[in-house]
Amino acid sequence: MSFIEFVEGPFYTVAMTIFLLGAAWRVIGIIRIGRKKDISPPKGSAAAGFFKGNLRHFFPRGIFARRTWLHIVGGYGFHLGLFGLMLFAAPHVAFISERITGFGWPTLPRWGFVITAEIAFAGLIVLWVRRISDPVMRLISDWDDHIGTWITFFVMLSGCFAMQESHVFLRATHMLLVNIWLIYFPFGRLMHAFTFFLSRGNTGATYGRKGMNL
Amino acid sequence: MIERRPLPFRSRKAEILTHQTGIKRLSNIFAYARVIAFMLLSATWLIVETGQSDAASHVRAPENAVNLPVDDGPPNTLGTRSDGEIWSDIRHGAVGNPSSSSASGQAIQSLGQDWRLLRENYIVKYAGWFPVGVIGLLLLYFLIRGRMKIASGRSGKTIPRFTLIHRIAHWFTAGVFMILGLSGLIILLGRPVIVPLFGHEVNSIMTSAALQGHNLFGPLFVVALMWMFVKFVRGNFFQLVDFKWIFKLGGLFGGHVSSSQFNFGEKSWFWLLMIVGAVMSITGLVLEFPWFFEDLRLLQASTVLHGIGAVTLICVSLGHIYIGSVGMEGALDSMLIGEVDENWAKEHHDLWYEEVTGKSAKDDTEEGAST
Ligand code: HEM
Numbered sequence: 184m185s186f187i188e189f190v191e192g193p194f195y196t197v198a199m200t201i202f203l204l205g206a207a208w209r210v211i212g213i214i215r216i217g218r219k220k221d222i223s224p225p226k227g228s229a230a231a232g233f234f235k236g237n238l239r240h241f242f243p244r245g246i247f248a249r250r251t252w253l254h255i256v257g258g259y260g261f262h263l264g265l266f267g268l269m270l271f272a273a274p275h276v277a278f279i280s281e282r283i284t285g286f287g288w289p290t291l292p293r294w295g296f297v298i299t300a301e302i303a304f305a306g307l308i309v310l311w312v313r314r315i316s317d318p319v320m321r322l323i324s325d326w327d328d329h330i331g332t333w334i335t336f337f338v339m340l341s342g343c344f345a346m347q348e349s350h351v352f353l354r355a356t357h358m359l360l361v362n363i364w365l366i367y368f369p370f371g372r373l374m375h376a377f378t379f380f381l382s383r384g385n386t387g388a389t390y391g392r393k394g395m396n397l
Numbered sequence: 398m399i400e401r402r403p404l405p406f407r408s409r410k411a412e413i414l415t416h417q418t419g420i421k422r423l424s425n426i427f428a429y430a431r432v433i434a435f436m437l438l439s440a441t442w443l444i445v446e447t448g449q450s451d452a453a454s455h456v457r458a459p460e461n462a463v464n465l466p467v468d469d470g471p472p473n474t475l476g477t478r479s480d481g482e483i484w485s486d487i488r489h490g491a492v493g494n495p496s497s498s499s500a501s502g503q504a505i506q507s508l509g510q511d512w513r514l515l516r517e518n519y520i521v522k523y524a525g526w527f528p529v530g531v532i533g534l535l536l537l538y539f540l541i542r543g544r545m546k547i548a549s550g551r552s553g554k555t556i557p558r559f560t561l562i563h564r565i566a567h568w569f570t571a572g573v574f575m576i577l578g579l580s581g582l583i584i585l586l587g588r589p590v591i592v593p594l595f596g597h598e599v600n601s602i603m604t605s606a607a608l609q610g611h612n613l614f615g616p617l618f619v620v621a622l623m624w625m626f627v628k629f630v631r632g633n634f635f636q637l638v639d640f641k642w643i644f645k646l647g648g649l650f651g652g653h654v655s656s657s658q659f660n661f662g663e664k665s666w667f668w669l670l671m672i673v674g675a676v677m678s679i680t681g682l683v684l685e686f687p688w689f690f691e692d693l694r695l696l697q698a699s700t701v702l703h704g705i706g707a708v709t710l711i712c713v714s715l716g717h718i719y720i721g722s723v724g725m726e727g728a729l730d731s732m733l734i735g736e737v738d739e740n741w742a743k744e745h746h747d748l749w750y751e752e753v754t755g756k757s758a759k760d761d762t763e764e765g766a767s768t
Pocket residue numbers: 558567570571572574575625629633658659663664666667670714717718721722728729730731732
């Protein structure tokens with residue numbers, strides 16, 4: 184079995200299984216903890232608060248937006264860029280349609296792929312350099328934050344390196360890093376991709392039930 | 398300067414020639430032509446040989462076979478001039494535009510040969526030694542001089558120097574610069590360094606990866622450079638006090654040197670980065686999108702300027718990185734937490750210290766004040 188067959192075959196299957204089971208385990212675990220019973224009479228809707236809490240957190244309020252604009256631009260640039268890349272880059276759609284869905288969808292043209300990647304990279308670099316050059320951020324960041332960032336960065340970089348699509352080795356390296364990323368995902372803060380809506384929703388629901396305007 | 402004029406010959410052969418971009422491709426064509434000619438010769442010889450043997454007696458045209466008319470094609474396909482004459486014309490300044498393709502760029506010119514020689518015999522050959530030399534000198538300096546300490550020790554009190562946005566702009570630029578520097582060196586030095594060490598296959602893989610990385614991160618550097626300019630240009634204009642700094646060689650070999658927010662060395666680094674960085678950005682974009690530029694000379698000049706500019710920036714940045722980290726105690730604080738120790742400010746940027754605090758940098762009431 185060649186390197187590429189290994190990383191795209193059994194290793195990928197194992198990594199994907201760990202990713203899916205691990206992520207499901209953690210999300211179900213959080214939901215099972217549930218919420219403490221609130222016996223006070225409700226003054227508003229918890230369910231509406233859940234959604235409002237989620238939507239409201241997509242953009243910070245007034246003065247915070249002004250003070251953190253670069254963080255917002257970097258954050259959105261990185262995340263939207265990453266989703267654009269993951270879901271609309273031609274090689275990814277080909278892989279997903281072949282291995283998972285059985286069908287494909289329209290893909291980004293190559294220049295779109297490149298620009299999306301540039302936005303994602305710029306965002307990720309801004310987010311990380313902010314982490315190291317803001318004393319408070321540095322203090323509250325731990326290994327998990329740095330590992331999560333760097334694995335994601337290396338996955339993206341190896342993908343960028345493979346863009347000529349002329350060397351199997353480069354594609355295999357990208358796939359190897361994707362597998363490592365999938366395995367690490369459920370164990371660290373990368374999980375925020377699946378849990379952020381629960382924490383924001385929880386805060387929103389608590390305030391919503393109390394009838395507070397978010 | 399070679400003026401653009403039509404090729405002084407026009408034949409089918411010349412058209413095939415002008416079809417190609419660059420002299421290298423032309424020589425490829427000749428190489429292929431030789432192979433094809435050899436194969437044709439061999440085939441002819443085989444046919445002649447077999448024709449003489451009994452093979453011919455086994456192959457008979459069918460009874461109803463007719464002779465189809467043969468299209469002879471345009472006459473005089475090889476032209477009326479020899480290869481030597483054509484090359485001589487090119488060497489003496491004949492330039493050509495492809496007459497049989499949609500591209501209108503200049504495809505043949507003699508400068509390509511000079512460019513290739515300059516690139517191979519000078520740039521590729523020596524480029525790598527400059528950074529190695531600078532690293533050697535820095536190591537030597539560090540071994541002799543050691544870390545430049547804050548003479549009066551840390552005061553424990555800090556003053557703000559850079560905002561968070563300044564720091565993010567700096568590290569963003571530095572990050573992109575390092576990716577470009579490394580990938581660029583791989584592209585430039587693949588043949589003389591990677592091939593002898595690891596072979597052609599590894600070089601091919603590394604160069605392919607580096608080229609993709611370089612092309613993708615290049616435009617980010619253009620953005621970073623503009624951001625850096627906007628954020629740092631204030632305080633980087635040269636002043637009279639900078640001349641004193643030059644005479645004392647920046648205190649590199651001892652003695653106190655006065656300076657405002659940025660000293661002469663930093664200001665020079667800033668402007669070098671801006672000017673050479675702008676050249677790198679322009680030439681880089683030309684090389685990334687060559688199809689927008691018709692004149693081959695522009696591309697040739699771009700590769701030369703891009704290479705020289707890159708080596709210059711890499712070498713000077715090594716010095717900057719040294720002095721900003723291990724070389725000088727307290728310097729990195731400004732880019733990590735945005736604040737610097739008061740004593741560091743007094744020793745290295747006394748005029749700036751006085752400006753922002755309103756206190757004298759020579760004020761001895763501050764414990765441990767120096768120089
Ligand atoms: C790891 C590498 C680097 C380190 C440790 C570093 C460190 C520093 C420090 C400490 C300063 C502030 C100096 C002061 O307070 O006066 C600074 C300023 C600066 N750095 Fe860097 N740097 C690095 C890489 C780079 C690179 C790669 C570039 C350029 C592409 C760069 C460009 C600049 C510029 C333009 C300034 C402002 C200087 C001025 O405006 O005069 N740095 N750096």
